[in-house]
Amino acid sequence: MVRNLLISFFILSFSAHLCFSQKASDDERLRVIMSEKGQAEVIISNPGHQGIERLTRVVSISSVDRKAVHIILSPLTVEWFISEAYDYHIVNRSDNKGVTYSKSISEAMDWESYPSYSQYDSIMRFFVSNYSGLCRLDTIGTSIKGRLILALKVSDNCNINESEPEVFYTSSIHGDETAGFILMLRLADYLLKNYSSNNRVKNLVDNLEIWINPLANPDGTYRDGDLIISPIRSNANGYDLNRNFPDPHLPNIAHQKETLDMMDFMASHRFILSANFHSGEEVVNYPWDRWSVSHADEGWFYNISRAWADTAHLYSRKGYMDYLDNGVTNGYDWYVVYGGRQDYVTFSLQGREITVELDTNYVTPVSDLDDIWEYNRRSLIGYIENALYGIHGKVSDALNKEPVKAMIFIEGHDKDNSQVYSDSLTGDFTRLLEPGSYNLKITADGYRDTIVNNVTVISGEVTSLLINIEPLINPPDTTNPAHPLFYPNPGNTFIKAVLPENIRGKVKIRIFSLAGTKVSDYETETSDIYPVLLEVGRLPAGMYFVVFTNAGNNLSCRGSFVVIR
Secondary structure, three states, rough: HHHHHHHHHHHHHHHHHHHHHHHHHHHHHHHHHHHHOOOOOEEEOHHHHHHHHHHHOEEEEEOOOOOOEEEOOOOHHHHHHHHHHOOOEEOOOOOOOOOOOOOHHOOOOOOOEEEEEHEEEEEEHHHHHOOOOOOHHHEEEEOOOEEEEEEEEEEOOOOOOOOOOOOEEOOOOOOOOOHHHHHHHHHHHHHHOOEHHHHHHHHHHHHHHEEEEEOOHHHOOOOOOOOOOOOOOOOOOOOOOHHOOOOOOOOOOOOOOEEEEEEHHHHOOOOOOEEEEEOOOOOEEEOOOOOOOOOOOOOHHHHHHHHHHHHHHHOOOOOOOHHHHEEEEHHHHHOOOOOOHHHHHHOOOOOOOOEEEEEEOOOHHHHHHHHHHHHHHHHHHHEEEEEEEEEEEEEEOOOOOOOOOEEEEOOOOOOOOOOOEOOOOOOOEOOOOOOOEEEEHHHHHHHHOOEEEEEEEEOOOOEEEEEEEEEOOOOOOOOOOOOEEEEEEOOOEEEEOOOOHOOOOOOOOOOEEOOOOOEEEEEOOOOOOOOOEOOOOOOOOOEEHHHHHHHEOEEEEEEEEEEEO
């Protein structure tokens, strides 16, 4: 008996030693891969929602199914992952399998090979030199390594800021996801070449300002120089840029230069519609990524995503883009993401953005590039046509007819920052909506609230509105209060706060419950013209304290407000 127990003990001990040795060997192999390639991909068993929620705060999850979680590790996250002692499998991928490099710009513009970075730069400049009346080149910013992050504006009056809706296509925020890079270049070429001969293209270019950013993370794509040899997901500092945007779940996130430049660019344009292109799966993903609650325009988001996938199905091989709900998913239903661009644009900028996963391959073989274009070309056009529909309105002062910056809010419908704003220079606004009848509430500082009832939205059509709002006779004095001035207070959806002059600018806002629990923490910009808009629609009824801290001079002020239901 004792002998059997000893044998069992030695067997268990030896097995444990083998497991430990195997784990140590895998960990070391992971470190070697990281050193050589700049990233590593691993698969672990699906740990359930809570486990994924914990993982996504630290590492970059690329995909999730019922059984497994795919993770891309960077030098910033690999040691944390090893320390967590997950059972994992290392995925071996060839970084440049099927990659052919363009020998010249003309060859690159056949769209069946990958350009060097310098060729990419030249192609973008070629568009402008050949179609100077239809496009102009802008720089969103520069990468950590100093590469230009370029955006092309395509419009019939490209050198003028017209009163037209602005839309935005952007790709390869993950540097090793390359299908969208070529797709965006080819789309720009298609729009410019076909403007004079294709009525559908002409209608878009004449009535929209279309911005195309083919490569949002050049340091990730061109990690080893001028060619796509060993691309990585992250930027040069090891950060996943699509987990790097402001998010209430990540209050201490270190925003990278590429992120800050993109935020400034998008804030200056306030795109009403945008899409972000990725690879790794084949599916259209819509907000929210970080919340389980539905967006106010959940039905609209689903329908435009469904239209993208269904159109692709008509022109693609069998099985393309049939993942999850036959090519469509709500982000949170797939897997939770914090710090994503899609939610930042949709919540903080009141835009409407989706994420399109184009290919199960991260680096698309050149033999598949033409197929990806043919599968998605019509969806690309159809998606931005949505910007021509919905409610297109103008808000003006009833007395002098001057444009007014106002909030357009649909009572009983809007929530979680789904409202839109009219432009301060033109008074124009666009509200994209499902077909139906809506009651609009127009609110502006110094003006009486105005209600426009029974506004009808019809599928594939535009509803035009001219809205005149009456100024208040005696607006409240909000020039320079000694302490934050809140109004309306109490409030139930939005509360405005006028800050002292020495607090205005970039301001950090922290909101606390009466018990001292922090319920919100974010940054925003304030000015001498417009108050801070606090969205309180998600807060339970009660009293709250708020601290405003100027990011430049570190001065703070505080006050309190009441939420009623």
